[in-house]
Amino acid sequence: MIGVVIPAHDEERHISACLSSVLFAAQHPGLAGQSVSIVVVLDDCSDQTDEVVSGFGVSRIEVAFQNVGKARAFGADYLLAAGVKWLAFTDADSVVPDDWLVRQLEFKADAVCGTVEVDSWAHHDDVVRSKYMELYQFVENHRHIHGANLGISADAYRSAGGFQHLTAHEDVHLVADLKRVGAHIVWTATNPVITSARKDFKCRGGFGEYLSSLGHSLGLPTLDPQVSAGVSL
Numbered sequence: 597m598i599g600v601v602i603p604a605h606d607e608e609r610h611i612s613a614c615l616s617s618v619l620f621a622a623q624h625p626g627l628a629g630q631s632v633s634i635v636v637v638l639d640d641c642s643d644q645t646d647e648v649v650s651g652f653g654v655s656r657i658e659v660a661f662q663n664v665g666k667a668r669a670f671g672a673d674y675l676l677a678a679g680v681k682w683l684a685f686t687d688a689d690s691v692v693p694d695d696w697l698v699r700q701l702e703f704k705a706d707a708v709c710g711t712v713e714v715d716s717w718a719h720h721d722d723v724v725r726s727k728y729m730e731l732y733q734f735v736e737n738h739r740h741i742h743g744a745n746l747g748i749s750a751d752a753y754r755s756a757g758g759f760q761h762l763t764a765h766e767d768v769h770l771v772a773d774l775k776r777v778g779a780h781i782v783w784t785a786t787n788p789v790i791t792s793a794r795k796d797f798k799c800r801g802g803f804g805e806y807l808s809s810l811g812h813s814l815g816l817p818t819l820d821p822q823v824s825a826g827v828s829l
Contacts, residue, residue, distance in 0.1 A: 598627070598697055599675030600634045600684045603667035607688035608644040610792065611636070615652045617691040626698035633678060636688070637671040639663070645688075665766030668743065669759040676750055683753055685767075687744040689792040691715070699787035700747035706779035707752055709771065710745035710786075711738060712803070714793040734785045742803070743767040745789040752779045 600618055604611055615634070622632035634654040638646055640662050649656050657674060661667050672683055684700060686692055690712070693699075700708045711734055717725045733740065746767060748756075756773035759766045774781060791803060 599680035601671035604688035610689040621696040637667040665762035685746045690744040691790045703782040705782040708747040
């Protein structure tokens with residue numbers, strides 16, 4: 597069985613597209629009928645995220661961590677207890693390709709680190725987009741790490757100790773722990789996940805803040821969003 601963990605904190609505007617894409621990927625014929633269990637970890641949500649998720653028929657767990665690392669770990673533990681052999685992780689503001697899970701499994705690796713593509717640059721200056729494209733490597737054997745596009749075998753996840761309860765960079769620390777235990781990691785650009793470039797990002801130190809920091813480094817004015825730690829990377 598395959599498990600998918602999606603942490604969410606006040607994501608009523610994005611979670612429908614995310615879940616629709618994950619459910620579509622779960623039906624890919626290349627999975628040869630393998631069951632896919634999806635869990636959304638609702639982390640201290642005060643909007644209608646729970647109501648939206650309930651319409652998709654997936655598992656949902658309510659917590660009040662405001663901590664993305666702890667939310668991912670909680671979801672992973674829930675699925676491991678159910679007997680999953682492979683864990684896939686994405687974010688509530690991201691959309692996965694229809695072959696997302698198939699591609700992860702095809703590598704027969706302990707872990708698969710994928711790339712992300714930005715959904716829209718409408719909220720950023722053109723020079724931010726140019727700088728991002730200059731720095732980002734859309735190639736095989738890249739070294740980018742995204743909680744929005746990560747797959748790990750259950751055995752490797754346990755051996756590495758799972759996600760640390762960090763409010764940011766929990767994915768980076770997990771991959772470092774996977775390296776420490778000698779896990780076979782594949783770095784691929786063949787299954788990119790589309791993620792949001794919004795400025796009202798939810799996690800300090802995450803992808804949204806990284807894009808804003810690029811603008812700041814280029815001398816552009818940046819938005820200081822109302823940030824609550826705990827979801828998207």
